[in-house]
Amino acid sequence: MSEQISTAGKEASGTSNMKLMSAGALTLATLDGANIEIKDAVGDDNVEIFGLTEEEIAGYYQRGDYHARDFYDQDPRLHAALDMLVNGQIPGIETEGRDIFNSLLTYNDEYFVLADFESYLAANERLDKLYQQPRIWAKKALANIAESGRFSADFTVQRYGREIWHVVAKTPEDDHEA
Known part of the structure; x- marks a missing residue:
């Protein structure tokens, strides 16, 4: 996946x-x-x-x-997951956990993650x-x-050649046939 x-x-x-x-x-x-x-x-x-x-x-x-805190307050799973960032359940992430928690709740989740x-x-x-x-x-x-x-890449280059650069694809065999 x-x-x-x-x-x-x-x-x-x-x-x-x-x-x-x-x-x-x-x-x-x-x-x-x-x-x-x-x-x-x-x-x-x-x-x-x-x-x-x-x-x-x-x-x-x-x-x-958009009020991120509404999602936090209304969803117990989300509430529990976010609380784990700051309540010591995940050892060694005090600073990072607080930063993430604040970005989502204090600063209103600019990327709409909670939604x-x-x-x-x-x-x-x-x-x-x-x-x-x-x-x-x-x-x-x-x-x-x-x-x-x-x-x-092959398909993209062929398409660009045809639609943007207006060139015809040519192979080495084409040179021998001429």
């Missing part, structure tokens, strides 16, 4: 998820960057999407009504259950492998 958990609309498009896809990994992801391209390539049934959309995040910004928490857990649970069905998991993995070719 490849977990791509950036906030929708906040991350530059990377390629590590495409490499993992070509190896048969199923993607658990937000709708951000290359994850959108992967979803478009393999279809909704072969990728697990969670979290806020870019439009939902924009709405929070426009309205100014995505419940959706992430549900998506992860769906994939855990799917993994218990090896034939279905394998079918989805094969679909990912089969559709990953469009993200290869």
Whole structure:
């Protein structure tokens, strides 16, 4: 499984998820960057999407009504997980734990992590259950492998050559035929 958990609309498009896809990994992801391209390539049934959309995040910004503490106060699992960062349950992370805790609650979670928490857990649970069905998991993995070719360097260079540079691909055999 490849977990791509950036906030929708906040991350530059990377390629590590495409490499993992070509190896048969199923993607658990937000709708951000290359994850959108992967979803478009393999279809909704072969990728697990969670979290806020870019439009939902924009709405929070426009309205100014995102309050991370509400998620913390309303979800006992989230509350317990965040408290572990600062209550000594995880030894040796006092400074880092406090920094993370503050970034999420004191400074209102600029990446909307807490809003995505419940959706992430549900998506992860769906994939855990799917993994218990090896034939279905394998079918989805094969679909990912089969559709990953469009993200290869060869395909990309050919497409750029054709659509951007307007050049025709030529092979050494073409020179001998002339």
